[in-house]
Every structure is written in structure tokens, then in C-alpha cells.
Amino acid sequence: MSEFQNIQEEQKAEEKEYTTLNLGPTHPATHGIFQNVLQMDGEIIRDAVPTIGYIHRAFEKLAERRPYAQITVLTDRLNYCSSPINNMGWEMTVEKLLNVKLPKRVEHMRVVIMELARIADHIICNSVVGVDTGALTGFTYIFQWREKIYEIFEDICGARLTTNIGRIGGFERQWPDKVWAKIDDFLKKFPKILKEFESLLMRNRIFMDRTIGAGPIKPERALEYGFTGPNLRAAGLDYDVRVTNPYSSYEDFKFDIPIGKEGDVYDRFMVREHEMWQSLSIIEQAMKMIDRKEPVFHADVPDFFLPPKEKVYNDMEALIYHFKIVMGEMDIPVGNVYHAVEGGNGELGFYLESDGGRTPYRLHFRRPCFIYYQAYPELIKGSMLSDAILTMSSMNVIAGELDA
Amino acid sequence: MAVLTPEQTMALHDEVLAALKGKFGEGILSSSCEYDFPVFVVDKDIMHDVLVFVKETPSLNYHFLTTMCAMNYPEKTGNEFAMMYQLHNMPENKRIRFKTFIPEQKLEIATITDIWPAANWMERQEYDFFGVNFIGHPNLIRILNMEDITFFPMRKDFALEDPTRDDKNDSMFGR
Numbered sequence: 001m002s003e004f005q006n007i008q009e010e011q012k013a014e015e016k017e018y019t020t021l022n023l024g025p026t027h028p029a030t031h032g033i034f035q036n037v038l039q040m041d042g043e044i045i046r047d048a049v050p051t052i053g054y055i056h057r058a059f060e061k062l063a064e065r066r067p068y069a070q071i072t073v074l075t076d077r078l079n080y081c082s083s084p085i086n087n088m089g090w091e092m093t094v095e096k097l098l099n100v101k102l103p104k105r106v107e108h109m110r111v112v113i114m115e116l117a118r119i120a121d122h123i124i125c126n127s128v129v130g131v132d133t134g135a136l137t138g139f140t141y142i143f144q145w146r147e148k149i150y151e152i153f154e155d156i157c158g159a160r161l162t163t164n165i166g167r168i169g170g171f172e173r174q175w176p177d178k179v180w181a182k183i184d185d186f187l188k189k190f191p192k193i194l195k196e197f198e199s200l201l202m203r204n205r206i207f208m209d210r211t212i213g214a215g216p217i218k219p220e221r222a223l224e225y226g227f228t229g230p231n232l233r234a235a236g237l238d239y240d241v242r243v244t245n246p247y248s249s250y251e252d253f254k255f256d257i258p259i260g261k262e263g264d265v266y267d268r269f270m271v272r273e274h275e276m277w278q279s280l281s282i283i284e285q286a287m288k289m290i291d292r293k294e295p296v297f298h299a300d301v302p303d304f305f306l307p308p309k310e311k312v313y314n315d316m317e318a319l320i321y322h323f324k325i326v327m328g329e330m331d332i333p334v335g336n337v338y339h340a341v342e343g344g345n346g347e348l349g350f351y352l353e354s355d356g357g358r359t360p361y362r363l364h365f366r367r368p369c370f371i372y373y374q375a376y377p378e379l380i381k382g383s384m385l386s387d388a389i390l391t392m393s394s395m396n397v398i399a400g401e402l403d404a
Numbered sequence: 405m406a407v408l409t410p411e412q413t414m415a416l417h418d419e420v421l422a423a424l425k426g427k428f429g430e431g432i433l434s435s436s437c438e439y440d441f442p443v444f445v446v447d448k449d450i451m452h453d454v455l456v457f458v459k460e461t462p463s464l465n466y467h468f469l470t471t472m473c474a475m476n477y478p479e480k481t482g483n484e485f486a487m488m489y490q491l492h493n494m495p496e497n498k499r500i501r502f503k504t505f506i507p508e509q510k511l512e513i514a515t516i517t518d519i520w521p522a523a524n525w526m527e528r529q530e531y532d533f534f535g536v537n538f539i540g541h542p543n544l545i546r547i548l549n550m551e552d553i554t555f556f557p558m559r560k561d562f563a564l565e566d567p568t569r570d571d572k573n574d575s576m577f578g579r
Contacts (some may be wrong), residue, residue, distance in 0.1 A: 060533070065564050096439060119439035195552055224467055224495075226522030237494075244497045336438045338501070340470075340489065350472055351488065364473035364488075371471075374525045403548060 018046055021385075025054055029389045031128060036376075036388075040127045040165075043384050052370075056403040061364040067328025068094050069168060069304075070361070074397040075091070076162035076368060079401040082344035084113045084165045089341035092247055093350040094168045095299075097337045102299045106170045107249040108286045112183065113156070113165060114341075115279040119190075121344030122272040122279075125396040129269050130201055132164050132393045133210045136233035138162075138200045145193055150188055155179045169305035170298025174399050179317070180292055187284055194276060202273065211266035215379040215391030220262060222380065225378075226371040231345025231395055235263030241342040244263035252289065253282045265387075265394040269309045272396075303330045330359035369401040406540040408440040417442035420500055423464055428458055434549070441490075441501045448504040451487070458491060459519060466491035466500060469520040474530040480561045484508035485534060489516075512537040533558035 024035040033054040039047040059074045066074070088110050095102065102110075123146045127139035150160040156177055157165040166172065182246040200208045217227070222235040232239055238257045258274035259268025298305050306325055311318035324330055334356045340349040349366030366382035374394065379395075380388040408416070417437050424432050424444060431450040435445050446454050458466040470490040478484055483505035503543045506513055515538040516523045527538045528547040535556035538544055545551065553564055 009435050053550075056548040058557065061562075061564055076550070137448065199510060219548065226469055239494055244494075336441075336443070336501075338439075338441060349490075351471065351490070362473070362475050364471065366471040369564060370529075371522055374522065 009354040016041060023052070023184050023385075023388070029132065030392060032397070034392065034399065034402075038385070038388070039188070040385070042084070042287045045383055045385060045388055046351065046387070048374055048380055049176060050373065051354075053403050055399050059404045060363055060365065064362055065359055067358050068360070069325070069328070070331070071360070072166075072168075075365075076164055077400050077403050078365065078404065079121070079344055079369070079396055080161055080346070080400045081124050081396075082115040083161065083163045083289055085121075085341060085343050086348060087163060087165050088114055088248070089339065089343070089348050090350055091166055092341065092350055093337060093339040094304075096339050097169075097333060097335060097352060097354060098301070098304065099333075100169060100299050100301050100304075102170060102248075103296045104252075105290055105294055105296050106298060108252070108290050109171060109175070110166065111250065111253070112283050112286045112290075113153070114188075115302075116149050116183075116342055118150060118279050119276050121396070125344075126201075126269055126272050126276075128393045131205070131212070131264065132390050133201075133207050134382065135204075135207065138197050142197045145186075145190055146383070148182070151359060152182050152186070153177055153181065159227060167298065167305060169301040174297045175296060177269045178393065182284070185277050185289065187280065187287070191277075191280060194273075194280075198273060201349060202270070204403070208266065211390065211394075213262070214265040214387040215394065216262050216264040216368060217375065218263065220286070224374040227346070227375070228368050228372070229342065229344070230271045230275060231263075231268055231346065231372055234259060234260035234267035241340050241347050245340060247339070248290050249342060253285050255280060255282050260330050265390050268394045306332045330358075332356055332358070340366070345398065345401065346372070347392075364403055367401045367404055369397050370404070373397050373402055411442050412436065413437045413442060416498055416500070420444070420458070420464065423461065424454065424458075428454060438501075439501060443501045443503060445503045445505070445560055448513050450505050451489075451502065451504045452519075455483075455489060455516055455519055459550060460499070461557060464493070465495070466493045468492040468494055469522050469526075470499065470522065471515070472516075472526050472530070474534040474536050474558070476558065476560045482578070485511055485536060487513060487530070487536065488518075504575050506536065511535060511568070512539050513538050515541040522556070540562070 016038040018041055021040050023038055025029050025033050033105040035051040037049045038045050063071050064073060072090055075090045078086045120200060123142050127142050130138040153163050154160050155177055157163050162217050165196040175289055217235050219235040221239050222232050236259055238259050240257045255278040258271050260271050302321060307318035307321050312322045332354050336353045338351045340347045346368030348368060351364040352360050353362040355361040379391050408552055414437055420442060421435050431447045433445045434445060445484050458464045470492045472489045485506040486503055488503050492499050504548040515527060524548060529543055530536050530548040532549050533556060
């Protein structure tokens with residue numbers, strides 16, 4: 001009898017009791033509304049169940065009731081750290097549907113804006129990785145330069161974060177002179193700042209010890225989980241939509257695709273860091289290609305691009321067009337089109353079904369965050385809680401894009 | 405290669421169609437080219453097998469699930485719902501799209517989570533919004549909406565505006 005009791009107790013001892021820990025929904029370390037119910041064994045994570053949808057705003061449904069031009073503002077709010085990329089991705093989707101060809105100058109101007117947005121996005125992600133390892137200085141320092149980028153956006157479109165920049169067919173107006181001056185200034189001064197930021201973290205022993213080996217993923221697994229963008233490249237695969245399916249004349253530019261090896265936090269950080277340098281180089285090349293005095297800032301699509309205001313007030317035809325465009329009464333071709341751009345987080349795709357009506361029949365956003373955040377439990381299993389926080393910020397999961 | 409030319413799209417379409425017809429014959433209902441995408445409409449019962457086939461066949465190698473989504477066409481009787489799958493062969497940079505129609509009476513289709521783990525949340529999303537039942541899905545619960553809602557909001561019969569208001573109907577400006 002006593003022997004039997006001993007066996008029973010041994011079995012009981014092997015059954016571990018895990019502590020359930022609610023990380024989020026509003027935890028300061030998760031930078032957004034993310035909930036993860038963790039099963040903890042001491043400080044080791046054994047299981048995680050993410051809950052998402054806290055800021056779901058039904059964009060796909062809303063888009064079915066909005067004329068094409070009004071959907072741009074919805075895309076702002078996907079990845080709000082780099083909204084110009086989303087805006088232009090959507091505009092390019094419609095242009096693809098309409099078979100509109102843009103002048104080279106406009107395409108290059110778009111590239112400048114999209115690459116500035118990418119830098120802003122990567123600044124946020126990388127500096128926040130720094131914050132989560134305990135280095136607040138880099139964050140406060142480099143954020144001034146994100147501010148400079150937002151000033152450039154502001155001078156072009158009037159808004160900073162949710163930009164609604166550009167129109168179907170080009171830009172809303174000619175860029176003012178101060179924009180060119182500000183971009184020149186940014187190109188001149190930012191490399192030095194970025195170097196300083198890098199020297200703060202890149203070869204910092206504490207930072208390296210914290211990040212190398214944290215939250216790694218193998219390339220095969222990353223593909224199965226639908227990773228794209230910097231996170232996939234950090235795992236060692238050189239997939240970049242700008243190269244494989246160039247849009248907006250990306251084929252005119254020479255740039256490298258940085259890739260990592262281990263797919264861990266450090267590699268993701270390094271890939272984003274190098275991408276910022278590549279983006280700077282792309283902007284420099286684009287600035288050389290653009291003729292600043294040329295008055296072209298949109299394609300010749302009178303059916304979709306609003307006529308100038310003076311004309312609307314003085315010209316009957318222009319007034320009619322203005323009204324028709326605003327009310328979405330133009331002829332839209334019937335067809336299904338998919339267009340993808342390389343967003344801050346990966347392949348941002350727009351699948352648009354048009355039945356010829358004034359609004360999309362069906363619009364589906366391929367949101368990179370939503371797809372790769374599924375891998376998060378697998379990435380953090382067996383690691384410490386502090387590594388989980390770090391892994392999340394290095395994956396650059398943006399709540400707006402996650403929840404659409 | 406910025407965007408595939410119509411000829412290139414057609415060539416890709418013919419290449420994949422030949423392979424699919426050889427294996428599935430009548431199961432491939434129709435095919436076409438939509439902009440730079442070859443699109444294959446497939447019988448829903450073999451959808452899963454087709455996706456396994458194009459993924460595992462080395463000459464096709466569509467190994468990456470780009471995206472998938474459901475659609476609702478209330479006026480197509482017997483084919484009220486549809487699923488769209490978009491695959492990518494990254495080494496050769498080829499993209500294809502599959503579409504399959506599902507009747508509203510039997511709104512179910514085999515899950516593809518066994519082929520791509522990435523499909524897990526995508527299928528949950530389409531279940532959440534359209535009510536498509538993915539047979540064999542490990543955890544088919546709502547993902548973005550709250551769990552106790554009783555409707556599927558992306559269906560066309562779910563009004564975005566308050567349906568009792570007559571100043572917000574479609575008679576003025578269409579949809």
C-alpha cells in the first residue's frame with residue numbers, strides 16, 4: 001500500500017502547474033492593444049494565446065460603401081507608422097484597374113515619399129526595440145528625425161500621421177519649394193544621426209546579448225507562416241516586392257536587399273537598419289532623377305483626378321467633372337485586380353473586385369502583420385517573458401494593420 | 405519585369421492549366437486571365453487537393469500562400485459564396501489565383517491549415533465575416549469580432565447603415 005502511494009505522488013510531482021499570466025490588452029510594454037494569455041513556468045513561457053481585434057474597424061465592409069477616392073483614408077489607418085505607403089498602394093491598385101500610366105516624374109516622387117515613410121516606420125520599430133532592451137536615449141534622439149519626415153509629409157498634404165497623401169493619378173498639388181529643401185536637408189543630416197544611433201546599439205554588448213538568439217525563426221517555417229518584409233528577410237530570404245514585382249518605377253533604382261541569417265531579434269533589427277540606408281540611397285537617386293521645375297504632378301486622367309479649383313469655379317465642364325468625381329459617378333471597369341507594395345512590414349496587398357459600381361464590390365487587404373503575428377506563440381515558446389516583449393516589438397506588429 | 409504583359413500572363417496560364425487539366429480534368433471548371441493574374445475556377449470538393457498538388461509538384465512549386473478571402477454574391481443562386489486563394493512561386497516569381505464557389509445551403513470547404521499554418525487566422529477571419537465553415541480547422545472561432553455576435557457582417561445582406569433609415573438607402577446614388 002505504501003509503495004503504491006509513493007508512485008502516485010511521483011506522478012503528481014511530474015505534472016507541472018503553470019501560472020496563467022495576462023499580458024495586455026493594455027500593457028505599456030506591448031506598444032498597442034495586444035492581449036496574450038501566457039502559460040508561465042516560472043519565468044519561462046510555455047504557451048501563449050494571442051487575442052486580437054481590439055481596434056477592429058471593419059475597413060473591408062466600410063470600403064464596400066465608399067467611392068474609390070474615399071478609401072484612401074481607410075488605408076491610412078492600417079499601418080499608421082507608414083501610411084503613405086498604404087495610400088499609394090491603394091492608389092496604384094485603382095490605377096492598375098483603370099490602366100492609368102503615370103508620368104515618370106510622379107512615380108519617382110512617389111518613391112521618395114514611400115521611402116521616407118519606410119524610414120519613419122523603421123525608425124519607430126528599431127528605436128522601440130532599443131527601448132525594450134533598456135536604451136531610451138536612442139529612441140528620444142532619433143524620434144526628432146521621424147518628426148522631420150512628418151514635416152515633409154505635412155508640407156505636401158497637410159497631415160502628419162494619417163496622411164491621405166496623393167490622389168488616384170498622382171499628387172494633389174505640386175510640391176512647394178520648401179519640401180525639396182527639407183528633403184535635401186534630411187538627406188544631408190540624417191546619415192550622421194543614423195550612424196550615431198547605430199553606434200549606440202549595433203555593437204553594444206548588452207544589446208547584443210539581449211537580442212541575439214531571441215525569438216528566432218527558420219526560413220522554411222517563416223514561409224509557411226506567410227512572413228514577408230523585413231521579418232522574412234531577417235530569416236535569410238531575399239523576397240522584396242520592390243524587386244520581384246516592381247511598381248512605381250522601382251526598377252529604375254539600384255539598391256540591395258539586406259538579409260539576415262538567424263531570424264532573431266538582432267537580425268530583424270539589423271535588416272531594418274540596413275534598409276534605412278538603402279532607402280536613403282533610393283531617395284538620393286530619385287532626387288537626382290526628378291526635375292524640380294517640371295510642372296507635372298499627376299497623370300492625365302480627367303475622369304478621376306479633380307480639376308484645379310480655379311477652373312471649377314469658372315468653367316462649367318470642370319464643375320461637372322468635380323461633382324462627378326466627388327460623388328463617385330465615373331465609369332469604373334469591371335474586373336478583379338491584385339496589387340502589392342512593399343509596406344513597412346511586408347507585402348501589403350489589395351485585392352479589389354469591381355463590378356462597375358461606384359464602390360468596390362469586394363476589397364480585401366492582405367495585411368502582413370495579421371498573417372505573421374500568428375507565429376508569435378511559436379516564436380516565444382520556451383523563452384523568457386522579457387524576450388517575448390522584445391520579440392513582439394522587433395516583429396513590428398502594428399495594431400491598426402493587425403485588426404484592420 | 406514590372407507587371408506581367410498579357411502574353412506572359414497567358415503563357416503562365418497555359419502552363420499551369422495544362423498541369424491542372426492533366427491531373428484533375430473536369431474538376432477545373434474554367435480559367436481566365438485577370439490583369440496580371442491567371443485565375444482558375446475549381447470545384448470546391450477538390451480545392452484542397454489542387455492546392456496540395458500545385459504546392460508539392462516540383463515543376464509548379466507554388467509554395468507560398470499570399471492571401472485568401474471569401475466573397476458573397478447573393479444573386480448567383482447555388483454559388484452564393486466564393487473563396488479566393490492566391491499562391492506565389494517565389495524562386496520563379498509566378499503568381500496564380502484560385503477561385504471556388506460554395507452554395508449557401510452547404511457553406512463549407514476543407515481547411516488548408518494542414519498545408520499552410522498561415523491559413524489558420526485567414527480562415528478564422530473569413531469564418532468570422534462570412535460564416536464559411538472550414539472543415540478540419542483546429543480552432544474555428546471568431547477572430548476580429550466579439551464572440552457573441554450572431555451575424556456575419558461581411559455578407560451582402562448585412563446592412564452597413566441602419567437598415568430602418570430610408571434616407572440612407574441606395575436609391576439616390578447606387579451602392
